[in-house]
Amino acid sequence: MSDTMEQWIEELLRSDADGAKMTEKQARIVQSAIEVFAEKGYAASSTSEIAQRAGVAEGTIFRHYKTKKALLLAIVAPAMTKLLAPFVLRGFNNVLDSEYDSYEQVLRAMIENRIEFLRKNRSILKILLQEIPFHPDMQARLQRDVIAVVLERLRRIVAKFQTGGVMKELPSATVIRLSLSAIMGYIATRTVYGEREDAEWDDEREREDTIAFVMRGLGLRQ
Amino acid sequence: MSDTMEQWIEELLRSDADGAKMTEKQARIVQSAIEVFAEKGYAASSTSEIAQRAGVAEGTIFRHYKTKKALLLAIVAPAMTKLLAPFVLRGFNNVLDSEYDSYEQVLRAMIENRIEFLRKNRSILKILLQEIPFHPDMQARLQRDVIAVVLERLRRIVAKFQTGGVMKELPSATVIRLSLSAIMGYIATRTVYGEREDAEWDDEREREDTIAFVMRGLGLRQ
Amino acid sequence: MSDTMEQWIEELLRSDADGAKMTEKQARIVQSAIEVFAEKGYAASSTSEIAQRAGVAEGTIFRHYKTKKALLLAIVAPAMTKLLAPFVLRGFNNVLDSEYDSYEQVLRAMIENRIEFLRKNRSILKILLQEIPFHPDMQARLQRDVIAVVLERLRRIVAKFQTGGVMKELPSATVIRLSLSAIMGYIATRTVYGEREDAEWDDEREREDTIAFVMRGLGLRQ
Amino acid sequence: MSDTMEQWIEELLRSDADGAKMTEKQARIVQSAIEVFAEKGYAASSTSEIAQRAGVAEGTIFRHYKTKKALLLAIVAPAMTKLLAPFVLRGFNNVLDSEYDSYEQVLRAMIENRIEFLRKNRSILKILLQEIPFHPDMQARLQRDVIAVVLERLRRIVAKFQTGGVMKELPSATVIRLSLSAIMGYIATRTVYGEREDAEWDDEREREDTIAFVMRGLGLRQ
DNA sequence: CATGAATGAGTATTCATTCAT
DNA sequence: TATGAATGAATACTCATTCAT
Numbered sequence: 014m015s016d017t018m019e020q021w022i023e024e025l026l027r028s029d030a031d032g033a034k035m036t037e038k039q040a041r042i043v044q045s046a047i048e049v050f051a052e053k054g055y056a057a058s059s060t061s062e063i064a065q066r067a068g069v070a071e072g073t074i075f076r077h078y079k080t081k082k083a084l085l086l087a088i089v090a091p092a093m094t095k096l097l098a099p100f101v102l103r104g105f106n107n108v109l110d111s112e113y114d115s116y117e118q119v120l121r122a123m124i125e126n127r128i129e130f131l132r133k134n135r136s137i138l139k140i141l142l143q144e145i146p147f148h149p150d151m152q153a154r155l156q157r158d159v160i161a162v163v164l165e166r167l168r169r170i171v172a173k174f175q176t177g178g179v180m181k182e183l184p185s186a187t188v189i190r191l192s193l194s195a196i197m198g199y200i201a202t203r204t205v206y207g208e209r210e211d212a213e214w215d216d217e218r219e220r221e222d223t224i225a226f227v228m229r230g231l232g233l234r235q
Numbered sequence: 236m237s238d239t240m241e242q243w244i245e246e247l248l249r250s251d252a253d254g255a256k257m258t259e260k261q262a263r264i265v266q267s268a269i270e271v272f273a274e275k276g277y278a279a280s281s282t283s284e285i286a287q288r289a290g291v292a293e294g295t296i297f298r299h300y301k302t303k304k305a306l307l308l309a310i311v312a313p314a315m316t317k318l319l320a321p322f323v324l325r326g327f328n329n330v331l332d333s334e335y336d337s338y339e340q341v342l343r344a345m346i347e348n349r350i351e352f353l354r355k356n357r358s359i360l361k362i363l364l365q366e367i368p369f370h371p372d373m374q375a376r377l378q379r380d381v382i383a384v385v386l387e388r389l390r391r392i393v394a395k396f397q398t399g400g401v402m403k404e405l406p407s408a409t410v411i412r413l414s415l416s417a418i419m420g421y422i423a424t425r426t427v428y429g430e431r432e433d434a435e436w437d438d439e440r441e442r443e444d445t446i447a448f449v450m451r452g453l454g455l456r457q
Numbered sequence: 458m459s460d461t462m463e464q465w466i467e468e469l470l471r472s473d474a475d476g477a478k479m480t481e482k483q484a485r486i487v488q489s490a491i492e493v494f495a496e497k498g499y500a501a502s503s504t505s506e507i508a509q510r511a512g513v514a515e516g517t518i519f520r521h522y523k524t525k526k527a528l529l530l531a532i533v534a535p536a537m538t539k540l541l542a543p544f545v546l547r548g549f550n551n552v553l554d555s556e557y558d559s560y561e562q563v564l565r566a567m568i569e570n571r572i573e574f575l576r577k578n579r580s581i582l583k584i585l586l587q588e589i590p591f592h593p594d595m596q597a598r599l600q601r602d603v604i605a606v607v608l609e610r611l612r613r614i615v616a617k618f619q620t621g622g623v624m625k626e627l628p629s630a631t632v633i634r635l636s637l638s639a640i641m642g643y644i645a646t647r648t649v650y651g652e653r654e655d656a657e658w659d660d661e662r663e664r665e666d667t668i669a670f671v672m673r674g675l676g677l678r679q
Numbered sequence: 680m681s682d683t684m685e686q687w688i689e690e691l692l693r694s695d696a697d698g699a700k701m702t703e704k705q706a707r708i709v710q711s712a713i714e715v716f717a718e719k720g721y722a723a724s725s726t727s728e729i730a731q732r733a734g735v736a737e738g739t740i741f742r743h744y745k746t747k748k749a750l751l752l753a754i755v756a757p758a759m760t761k762l763l764a765p766f767v768l769r770g771f772n773n774v775l776d777s778e779y780d781s782y783e784q785v786l787r788a789m790i791e792n793r794i795e796f797l798r799k800n801r802s803i804l805k806i807l808l809q810e811i812p813f814h815p816d817m818q819a820r821l822q823r824d825v826i827a828v829v830l831e832r833l834r835r836i837v838a839k840f841q842t843g844g845v846m847k848e849l850p851s852a853t854v855i856r857l858s859l860s861a862i863m864g865y866i867a868t869r870t871v872y873g874e875r876e877d878a879e880w881d882d883e884r885e886r887e888d889t890i891a892f893v894m895r896g897l898g899l900r901q
Numbered sequence: 902c903a904t905g906a907a908t909g910a911g912t913a914t915t916c917a918t919t920c921a922t
Numbered sequence: 923t924a925t926g927a928a929t930g931a932a933t934a935c936t937c938a939t940t941c942a943t
Contacts, residue, residue, distance in 0.1 A: 194420025
């Protein structure tokens, strides 16, 4: 899974939205834009700084992207696509319906999946999170193309394990919410505190505790 | 608790950081700034629009706030203070050590507390969340004056209930994280979906499911 | 001579152009204005800084002086008057026609006169010199009320000593120019270098050399 | 000497501080800036007026000069360089040690030199004189790069003629001061009065009188 | 395809001046 | 008389975007 993942920024840098190949300059522009947007936020970033960091002339940016916002979208749109890539790909060949033997495996897969993704795309995700509230078009697209798809996918996976007990009594949406909350809380904390040198963060243990917590909370046995 | 809470925006608008009384124009400036910052983000907001919405001359803003950033801080700084008000107040008279009979009560208090707070301060919190990543000074202050205080407070409350079973075996920080994740996941989902007219969101039930999930996850009986 | 002189700033601060008495606040305003104008130049000075230094409200300045320029004139105009005070006063009672026995005495008087004046009015003179080029009204007034008067006065004094030799052959305007050039060059150099601690400036000697130079240059014996 | 001199404003307008060629617009900006600064003083000049007179957009100014002050320096700095050009050039090929046969020749050279320079650079010199008091960096540079160099140069020239009599007894610095005072007094008066139509200014005679005055004052024979 | 000079609308901020209290 | 809140025009400077080369 992560093998494909590892290469997608490079892919992003290799071809643009139309699938057309990127020149080396265009790639440098996108790289710099990611850096600058993540550092200062979209609105506070200037195309001139992006050009400078990319080592190209200001005009060159606008040869490739009509406006500054188009450049933002060129970065953020593929990020959305990739966000759901694992789900779509699996769903595609229908393998996944039988892929997981236990809900615990599902949780572990989600954790690894997200962590890996986060590690490789921190800057882009930061930009996405920052800008989503201000761009209704991006919101709509995220909801429609990503969240809805992912949720539907998860709903079907979860349904498979709702065979009885507590889990059967909970709406699948609630199961998903509770699971994702715990996982995202784990990842977020890990991201913030897990990297400090002074931190007492035993990653292995925290992850196991989190999984156990969810399993117990859903009335499942590990 | 929420009685006091309900009035604090009005308080914010009644007196500034120095405790000096706000003129009516100053209050209008702060109001407009909250609106505009929340709508467009700090960097994309212009002082001229804020002035216009407040019905004052642009110069008037700068008579009260030396810079645009000072205006931001005048909005966000008291929000931080209020964020921890409930914790500090209770700790003060030491009542709370004996306040909660069960961890369930703690969870319910946190939920009500935060929901109420969120309801009244949505815009300001949005601004805070948006700007924190770009203002290291705000980050430091939030960490030192709010997060550290709240966590320490929660740690002591949690410790009281770590008498045995699963909960005793988990670090209190982990208990807090798992609890907060679930609560915040609930509140966030509720905030996004709970207000849509078409939504199938049974708030009562979702809250109870969440509390039950946490209790079970921590090995506690309701 | 310098006895009167020594007090004129105080006089300036005691009564305004109409001869009306100055309040203490008004005096503080003028004082501060002199400081600030001299430090930063008229155009780069702000009335708010002047008010602040004077410890009065911004509005107070405009109660006393209709505009910023009026404040400038209130400082500079009396300076012009005082500039020629010694000449006018003496001319008035006609004593001076017989006051000096030699041209050397005239030179010595001018030097002492100017040095004393400069010492007490450095800031105001600096302002005058800086602003003269940009205010034609001030130029006209200086020319008409000061320069013309002083030159006429000097012309008559010089004439008295043009009894023969080189001096008789030079136009009195030329004599004045040559004398004033030397004196002003001496004073200027002294002002710039004479106050440095490291400077090798023997004031006594420089003054005597200057006087001797002029006397010799004009073909007079000391 | 003055042949080269005559061309330096054009040079200034042909290439900037880095030696890079100036565009036509850049030249117009500098021209307008010189005009406006000279007319109103630096602080009272607005970049918008400069842009308007130059017939360019305001932004264009800042493409070439990062700040208004940088524009000032771009005008004033080369003026300083040119100010000492004649001295440096001569010193360079060491011709000048034997260049003047008499001190009178030195005086005549200085007069012509300065008059020519003044004629061509009146505006820039006015700006320089006006702004020097408010820019310590410019002061330092002028002192170090111009005044010190010129004085040293003059000191050596003067020393050559201090073979006896009055001149030998005077410090060379004093000789320079007295000579420059007389020359500058002559030039200043000439500049102010010599151009009025009504003026009774016989330039030829005034110059000769001045030179004779200095020679006599220094105890030299013409 | 790439450049970078040029633009003009826009930015935060300052300022001299007014006026109700 | 003195205040200081309020103003709005002006200020230096930035920026996304265009276009001739």
